[in-house]
Amino acid sequence: MSRKILVVSGHTDLKNNSFANKIILERLNEIMPEAEYLYLDSEYPDFKFDVEKEQERLRAADIIVLQFPFFWYGVPSLMHKWMEDVFVHGFSHGSKGKALVGKKLLLSFTSGAPEEMYQAGGPQGYPVDDFIIPLKQFAKACSMEFAGYIYSGGLSYASRHDDEKLKQMREKALLHAEKVSEKIRSL
Ligand SMILES: Cc1cc2nc3c(=O)[nH]c(=O)nc-3n(C[C@H](O)[C@H](O)[C@H](O)COP(=O)(O)O)c2cc1C
Structure with missing residues (x-):
């Protein structure tokens, strides 16, 4: 039986103010048309x-x-x-909140700062794993299985007027989408 995939986009303005997430989602739509896509900003x-x-x-x-x-x-x-409004006591957690038991939660995210800045003592202070601890625990609190993450950094607003950088960012976003689909297929 095929598994149902739900991709939730949390970008606040994909249409007017996104480069990377827009490309990732467009590519994912092409390679995983069987998934359901929820765009929180448009809906x-x-x-x-x-x-x-x-x-x-x-x-x-x-x-x-x-x-x-x-x-x-x-x-x-x-x-x-x-998350605050939908994942409520009695639905996702609590003694009667069993709706999400055993579902897999995968994170797919981008950052402006490059990957190498995310390390102890670096400009971003901590490894990226440290920043996602609340989401890992969110999965656990909702009895979901945390399935890991796909992360790409260096996708900066500041590079949006530089053609060469834009080309590289586009390649990176496309590759990101491929990695997400591979990861989903491996689950
Ligand atoms: C309000 C805001 C907050 C941001 N905070 C961070 C941050 O904490 N760390 C970081 O590396 N980049 C940060 N960025 C950069 C974004 O993560 C980056 O531009 C985004 O991942 C690129 O995706 P997009 O082109 O789809 O918007 C921030 C950008 C905005 C607009």
Whole structure:
């Protein structure tokens, strides 16, 4: 039986203010058309979620992929609000909250700072793994299996007017999408 994949995009403005996440999602759509894609910015521009609808969507999924840009070392506000409103006691956790038991949670994210800046003593202070500890524990608290992450750095806003850098960032974003699909297939 085929497993149902749900990819949730947490970017706050994919249409007007994204380079990398947009490319990643477009490519993922091409290589994994069987997945369901939820774009929080287009579906919920006002941050007011249809909680029942979103809980049903999650219930139906076997693999949940969170696709997001690192905004202040974590998920963007929109994705955080979605987590706050949809993953509630009695649904995702608590003695009666068993809806997500055993589902796999995969993270797919990008950062502006290059990978090598994320290390102890470096400009970003800590390895990237340290910043995702809350999401790992989020998976555990919701009885989901944390399936790891695919991460690409150096996808900076500052490089958006440099043609050569844009070309490299595009290649990196495309490769990122391939890695995400390979990872999903391996789960
Ligand atoms: C509000 C905001 C906060 C950001 N915070 C971080 C950060 O904490 N660390 C980092 O490396 N990059 C940070 N960035 C850069 C983004 O992570 C980067 O531009 C994004 O991953 C690229 O994806 P996109 O082109 O789809 O927006 C931030 C960007 C914005 C707009």
